[in-house]
Amino acid sequence: MAGYAREDLTPEQIVEQRELYLPFTQAIRDLVDAGIRTTVSPEEIRAAQAEIEAITARLRSSQIEGAYGVRFDASGNGRAWGNSVIGVRNAIAPPLVVEHDPSGRTWSDFHLGAAYEGPPTLVHGGVSALILDQMLGHAAGAGGKPGMTATLTLTYRRGTPLGDLRAEAWIERSEGIKTWAKGHILGPDGVCVEAEGLFVLPKWARPGVAARQAAHPEARPSFFE
Amino acid sequence: MAGYAREDLTPEQIVEQRELYLPFTQAIRDLVDAGIRTTVSPEEIRAAQAEIEAITARLRSSQIEGAYGVRFDASGNGRAWGNSVIGVRNAIAPPLVVEHDPSGRTWSDFHLGAAYEGPPTLVHGGVSALILDQMLGHAAGAGGKPGMTATLTLTYRRGTPLGDLRAEAWIERSEGIKTWAKGHILGPDGVCVEAEGLFVLPKWARPGVAARQAAHPEARPSFFE
Incomplete structure (x- = not known):
């Protein structure tokens, strides 16, 4: 079904991915906040923009088609890491950690x-x-x-x-x-x-x-x- | 009142600010999307993270305290540029242009x-x-x-x-x-x-x-x- 994928990652690989993507996404989240609040000069804004565009181009050199969806591991747990509220890879998400x-x-x-x-x-x-x-x-x-x-x-x-x-x-x-x-x-x-x-x-x-x-x-x- | 500010920008200055911040914020928005979808290597993720953190630090070297609020110009129009849906400076906002x-x-x-x-x-x-x-x-x-x-x-x-x-x-x-x-x-x-x-x-x-x-x-x- 579109948007659902089975990935046979081990629990250790999922931990590794989480440890990789959590701080990366948090860095983007901080940039979103700074982008709203910054008062640096127009020249500095334009320089930052060019650097951000270059980073994005590198990240897009290899990417999935479309949205993240839900990826299941072998134990039946789904990872909705693109979700707008809880997604650990989505900088729009605060993200909520829900217990x-x-x-x-x-x-x-x-x-x-x-x-x-x-x-x-x-x-x-x-x-x-x-x-x-x-x-x-x-x-x-x-x-x-x-x-x-x-x-x-x-x-x-x-x-x-x-x-x-x-x-x-x-x-x-x-x-x-x-x-x-x-x-x-x-x-x-x-x-x-x-x-x-x-x-x-x-x-x-x-x-x-x-x-x-x-x-x-x-x-x-x-x-x- | 907290969160409201009067800024006596001319219409030309508001146009200039919009032209500066629209593409800058769009660049951050594209980075959010790429951050969800990228499949580059862990080394490339970590390198991108370090660069993003450096850009954020530069932007934060001069920033407003707290959230953007609403800034009024002399003609009584408010700019809610931090708004989560329409904010032209908020990368979380799609942003909607509402007519x-x-x-x-x-x-x-x-x-x-x-x-x-x-x-x-x-x-x-x-x-x-x-x-x-x-x-x-x-x-x-x-x-x-x-x-x-x-x-x-x-x-x-x-x-x-x-x-x-x-x-x-x-x-x-x-x-x-x-x-x-x-x-x-x-x-x-x-x-x-x-x-x-x-x-x-x-x-x-x-x-x-x-x-x-x-x-x-x-x-x-x-x-x-």
Whole structure:
């Protein structure tokens, strides 16, 4: 299926790749932040641009076609390293490191800087939606009920300040292919944004998920992480 | 107020800044994409990382404190160049170029690549939420009724493919400080995601917005763009 790949990397090779790409992607993330905030001269901006373009050309001399997708290892765990929220190779992702228990309870502590701004000094309301969509979907998957978002409702209680934040999510209930999840983002003064969503396992994904869950019952969360 | 700044740039200086920062930020955006997709050797990854870190250090030798905020020129127009969706200096932003008419009808054609992936080959559901939050808020502001998101509900009709997309938004109705807006994202096969939201002008922002609208009735959209 498009976007899914089986890579028979050993656990050691995955650790090596993570150790290689985490600091590399963090360097790009820092550059994104500096690009917003820098006040150096036009000449320095143009010089930096030329160097960045040269680095990009070298990186593109060998690259995959299209987006990263999900790459599975032999133990049935998928790596969504291109994902916009958790992708360890995606500089757009903060990235969230999401923890979970088997009931689907899911949590993450993270930091949002200048790149995530909407109203001045505050997190963009849509960035909160992005993070909560990921967290609720992760909760559904961690509870063994993966699905794609069918509906998502956000309620904004107060402005979410840029800085250190926490997100939490959990499964409310589940019926067959449908899972209802809830969650929120916590700032220094308490809950800033609440979310509830319905996640549905699409028909095309059901045979694959069922087979994978049978073969690898411990692989969590599943598939749409 | 924190995050708001008055900069008395001339229209020519703003054009110059835009022409300087647009290609610079685009270069960082391309690097983000290449960082996800590259398959060059570990040695080349490490060499690129060191160069990127050196560029970032030079850019940081002179930078603003904190996030970009909104910078107003003398004609009352605000530049939200750090914004996560439309910010011309934010490499996380696609960036959307949003067009609008005075009724609040708002539209944008844009492209999403590998950095915006959720399920393989598809736009992250939360990225669609991020874009629609911006579009609906923009519609409210373009119609003269700016506000911060109070609630936002997304309905996902089909997977949104990465690639060329269009977003549209409009005001449904407005009562005092409250504005209800709707919108959607269109892919090659029609509507992929629908959104409706309630936008409310917070108390602390009312005097400033009223004064600015009185002084600059033509400045659109207002404030929370």
